[in-house]
Amino acid sequence: MKNSLLLRFGTVITILFILAVSGMMSSMIIAETAEGYAAAINQAGTLRMQSYRIASSLVHRTKFHDELATTRTRSLVIEYNQRLFSHRIHDVLSKGPHVNVTETYHRVESQWQELMLPNLEEYLNLSSTESLTAEERRQLDSSQRNYLALVDNFVDDIHSFVEALEIDAEEKNQQLRIIQIVLLSLTFLVALVSLYLTKTRVLNPLRNLLACANAARHGDFSVRSRYLGDDELGQLGQAFNVMAEDLSVIYADLENRVRKKTHDLEQSNRSLELLYSATKRLSDSSLSETVLIAVIHDIEALLGVNNGTICLGQPGDDHAYRYASTRKKDFLSQDKVDSQCALCLGDGKSHTFKVPAPGSQMEINIFSAPIRDKNQQYGVLLVELPKDMQLEEWQERLLETVASHIALAINVAKQVTQNRKLSLMEERSVIARELHDSIAQSLSYLKIQVAKLEKSINEERDKREILLVSAALRSALNGAYRQLRELLTTFRLKVTDADLGKLLSGTVAEFENRSGIPIDFVNQIGNCQFTPNAEIHIIQIIREALSNVIRHANATRARVSLECDQTGRVNISIEDDGIGINDEGDMMQHYGLPIMKERAEWLGGRLTIEEPQGGGTRINLNFNITDASNTESKKLLIEQLKHG
Template identity: 40%
Template sequence: MAHAITRSLTFRAGLAMAGIVLLALTSMLGSIVIAETASGDAAAINQAGALRMQAYRLLATRLQSGATPGQPAAQIAALDRSLTSPVITERLPDDRQHPLTRQYRSVVEQWRDRLRPLMQDASTPPSIATRRIGGFVDQVDRLVGQLQREAESRIQLLRLFQGVILFLTLGLVFLTMYKLATEVMPPLRDLLKVVDRSRRGDFAGRTHYTAGDELGLLSRTINQMNESLSQIYGELEARVEAKTAELQRSNETLNLLYQTARQLNGAPAGDARYRRVLEQLAAVSGLGPITLCLAQADAERAYLRLSTKPGDCPDFCRAPACKPCLDGSDDTAPWVYRVPVSEAGREFGVLLLQYPPDSPPRRWQRDLVETIAGLIGTSISLAQGYAEQRRLALMDERAVIARELHDSLAQALSYLKIQVARLQAQARRTGSDADTEAIVDELREGLNAAYRQLRELLNTFRLKMNEPGLEAALEETVREFERRGEPMIHLAYRLGHCPLSPNEEVHTLQIVREALSNVVHHARASHCEVSLATDDQGQVAVSVRDDGVGFGGQDSQPNHYGTIIMRERAASLNGRLELREPPGGGTEVHLCFTPQLHQKATALPLPGDVR
């Protein structure tokens, strides 16, 4: 504490001022004292000088013949009083060996012992008296000179004292200025520089003066203040940057949501726009890889897998065993964030976000992924709604065509059949020749074939896919043809994970119906198997195989357009149709085509992924 006080600038400045004031007071007091001691010097010199005049008057009175007897005695008494006057005696030092004291005693002794008795004796010769007075005056002159020297010594002492005080004062002033220039101004200038940098917004400046005085305290305070301001400024900059990044992220998020909603508005599943959305989501969220797996309701595997990772194969994927990922029961991939893709209670798949173990997705990232999953679900739902509308419109259009054919061509063929029957009966009654009957038979068979094909065409046009999906329509078709013929028909439908477009469903169903129609009418088979599956390349393979008589290597017969129609339907699917005779006998109608879903966005299978 005492060291801190001595290091205080206020204390040191006060000490310097006190020293200067003390020296000034000392100078004034010393001058006053010396002046006071010298105040009687002039009176003493004057009084001592008067002794000479009194001595000469006494001599003159002694030498006058007409002087009264009492006059010399009065002068002698006056000289005694002057010689012992306090004006002189008070100026004498206490030291008996002092020259002034000795000179005064010498004057007094000469007056009392020699001159006064001589002057009191009237018979003293004038010459002796004159000589004695002269010696006394000489002694008085020396006393006056000694008094003058004493007065001058006091004045010299005053000069010396004032000179010393002035020197000490100047020394103290110069010491104070030196201390100010060496110990106060440098840290003050350094402090002013730091303050100026702080005024301009630069809080990196620091002072290096760490003494225990006020400047040191101010320097430490400025340093702490700059450090605090730097920290606060840094925090504010970090907050501004965070807010800016957050606003930019919000802008990117809104732009992503807008672009997603605009791009996926009714886009069918598998469209290339879905992959672009996933890539944009990964770029905005900074996470990934992101995988979109789409599957039919309650399916064991996904029919489409899109990922931002090359090859569409995330590390955790175990396709075709997709059930754990689809229903969320997979606990072997803890670093995967799963978001269902659904709309109005209908689930279309799952959006999977893979993240590092030490960096789980934040709230805004989860919200963004969930929103994108909702938009994808909405888009798929709208696409399916549009597809259902197109399918219903197609069915209505086919029903209109069927009614028109039934009301026009079917009625005409029925009329012709009746007329041919009458013609045949008339020919038999009239006994027509064999050639005429053969021609009539050919007409009847041709009309019957045309009428049968028309009825098949009407059945095709009147086909209603009331149940959602191709599987239900095929099951209904199998039941229909089992009622119309003898073969036992078995349906193996393995396309639950691969949705088809309404156009693909209709053409596939019609090809299967045409093939079953041939089985019922021509194959004379006892058993038929209808199978639908996908191969390793994601193509749909449709097979209708029977154990009948086969077709003898001819897949196109005159006046039989079933095969031609099936090939045309296969061509409209960008596929191929083959008629085969298996080694075990019978006939196999094989259709292979790539679904529209896989034409727009190919999902690459993992090694060993058999669809």
Template identity: 30%
Template sequence: MKSRSPLVNRIAIVVCAVVLTSIVSMTTTLAVSKSIEGNATAINLAGALRMGAFRLLSHVASPGVSNNGGNNIRNLASQYELSLKDNNITRAIPLTEDHPLATQYRYITAYWQQTLRPALQNHAQGEPISLDMLAATEHYAGSVNQLVSMLEQRTEARIDLLHLIQIISMVFSILIIIALFVDLRDRVLKPLRKLVNIATAVGEQDFSRKANLKGSDELAQLGSAFDQMSSELALTYYELEERVRNKTEELEKSHSALQLLHAASRNLFANHDLCSGAVPMLQELEQLLGIGPIRLYLHDKESTEPVQVVTTSSTERPFYCRDHHCHACLVTPEVYDELPTEEHDGRRLLLPIRTPGNLLGTLEVWYPADKGLSDTARRLLETLSDQLATAIFLERQITEEQQLTLAEERTVIARELHDSLAQSLSYLKMQVARLRRLNIDGEQKNAHEAILDELSTGLNSAYRQLRELLATFRLKLDTPDLVTALRKTIEEFSGRLGKPVKLEFNLPPQTLSPNEEIHTLQIVREGLANAVKHADATEIFVEVVFESPQVKVKIRDNGKGLPEGGQPLNHYGLIIIQDRARTLGGQVAVQNHDQGGVEVGLTFVPKSRHLIPTETSGT
């Protein structure tokens, strides 16, 4: 069974003390009053015994009493003895034999029976009272008087005891009441006042006040509960304030990030440049969300692994960088070492860059392991990945449409060239052949032959270039990218040379626009055609490489080289190569190689604004 609480125990103790004091006071008062009950009657009767003794003495000394006085004295003595042994007197005498009052009463009774009564009964009626009898009577009266005094003293002592008991009870009651008030003040009123103040302060969002109540009673426990509640409320309030502050900051960050994403979305779709459009936006997003670095990987059919196209932090200029005046992604090694990575207590989040049914790439986001990544930041990054997917998909779609449109246009041009210019050239060649069959004699024969030779050479060169153009157009129509077209071109000229033509290709995918790919392919074909037809070469080497920010193309053979004039007579291929190089905004150099043969070198910076990944495809 559960014991009562300390406060209830104290109240019960106080109540019990008051009740017990009252009971003790009433009991002792009742007992004392009971003990002195009849003492007044006993005192009156005892006082009457003195006068009765002198009456008997006067009676026996009185001469006017009849002869029957002996009987009268006996009767009076018997009546007097009855008064001496009256119950009112005996009840006032203690039952304890050794009590002074009982001893005095026994002495008086014995003195009456043994001395005074016999003397009175034996005294002759009417005779003068002897001195001895008078002395005996006075002695008896003095003993009775002493008994009365003792009864009075005993009664007064009992009354004093009753007064003392009343005073003690009153003092004890007052002390209990004072203790009760002090206890109520110290352990009830003050704690309650503290608790009310704490409750008021909590209502005013002041959690600093504490009750600090000592003890184990209910109010102390309630004070401890209030203190704990106040501490927990303060912690909860501060946690809620912190959460509200964090949520506010997160919402502000989200708002800023959404504005940033909106602006970045317009930039991505406006300038069609993922690097210049995404890197500044990603860096601002890193500062807002406290994350980074961020890297973007895209999937390419010419690479077995995803290739990196964008990074926000790099200690060295990326391989795919085409603008060497830009330092957007370059940071110092000290800054890079502080970024969260696997080596620097970081965690990685991978988000797919996808469109329905097509995985385009992956967005890699690093963030501090101790801070984590909030749900809001994750949703923002997911939104960013969706925007990047849309931008990349649209850019690729635009590129494919441009390639398809260009291919269709070149197909139309090829058909028109074949149906018009090719037939016209064929007709002119036939006319030159007819002129050769004419017999022209005289001094103009040599001049006519020279003119015919020049016409034949020009027509053959124009016809060959037309065939190269037609072949290039048809080749590009059937191939999706530059590397595939180059490989087919290498296979074609390897067959024409009779030996394999070597190819080194490390141009990143989608480096060039469709127009730049066409010009690059035609320059390579023109260089191969010259090497196969004019150089008498046994080995030909083609190199197409990317040395950021330039694309370098080399066609080198081990043939007889260029004549001293620098260009063969009646040969317009090098002029066409130079025109195409100027179209690309680059430079071309045609010169003899130190080890023999000719080297055609083309250098230009791509002007297209497309995705350029870091890794290259195989040759």
């Protein structure tokens, strides 16, 4: 990346590194070149003293005629040569000092070689001779005078050389200071530039991105990063802007979806309210024009449609009749309505069609929903659509659902009517069976006895025989009257109180009062529900059994118990402590037991008679409530009702 922050900061660090290395290298180089200057200056300073010492040695010999002075002078000259050409001075000269240093040194060296040293050598050579001629003495003095005359200028040149060395050393130190100052200034400048870049290229963009992130966190996706440079943070800003744009789109889409879901939920709630209201109206009241008009008004209020109409007919019929409508009666005549039946009914599916508006050239759009349940169509639900209105899918489904609820209500009403007819036929069948099993048999017996009586009278038989027949007639009449009274009591109890437990409690109390025998009654029916016919059969079986206890058992105590478990299994037991039975097969032919057995079979159960260990008789009846509701007799009645 051309303007990468990493590259920029790497460049700054590299520059700082270069400046640091440059400072260290320049310090090392200057320190290296300045090394030995102090020794050279010290060495050059000794040359001045050495020159004066040589001069002092010359003067001392001449004044005091000291022969040892010549030796000392020679030593001083040798030492001077060593000092002048020592490595301390030549090491400095080899490092390329300033030109003044080199020039002054060469001037000192040339003066020494050309002026000072020749005079000293001549002086030393002559002074070492034992006897000197006058000319030689003159030359000796001349050499001494020449040295002494030149020594001050020579020392000045040495002083210039020393001063040049000091100046050159100071210049090198000054160069080092300048380089250090320049490098420190550059380092400070680079640091300032790096701080500026950090602030403008890092901190400010980061603050801007942080502010944008906080705004986005609080749901404001309209913010955008202002820093879009060609670096990492610029790319991050661009990425944030793209992300904010995408989040804005996603958030807007989510808001739209939430609004849509909210709208859908509101529609669902209104639809459920309509369905609940329609279902409640249809279930709480019988199906009538008023109820259906109220349902139509609910539909109009929810969907915003105009007038609604419900037409009903018989399943399979191609005509339907207007049963309820919010339209005025004079909108369409019945003939006109009948002529549109095929258009309204269609093919048994929801559809939209048009009819001419009365008194204008316009047409009205009408939506038709079939009133259908279990593949049987009872009619149609019609709603008029406002101009340019098109029903949505949920509205069509809602109308179809309401229409199906109306069909279900019609079907339930028919089922209730059918159940009432079935109950009526069952009641009639029960009454006929009871009359046949009791009074009809007694009447047949009376008919036979009347025939015997007529025959006896016609044949003028013995009065005793006629009285026997008359007694039999009276006994049969009493039995028939008793059976009739019991039947009336049973049906009267059925009408006045529908609770089987109370009915049986009253029956037990009746027999207990009639016979004076204590009869225990144990009721454990619980919430078991019996059909009316099953209740009658149970009551008649118990009445017949208690009647046998009173008339034939010679019992002192009896017990009636009823039990019903969670599976609907019923167990009824009638027990006494009487004389018991000798032959169950013989007993089943007497005491009304065949009728009791027939009633047990009608209940789908089984009747058994047994003798407990302590004596007496126990009659057990076992059946299931489900079997009692689905016996062959009831199925036969249902088939008769369907075909009758």
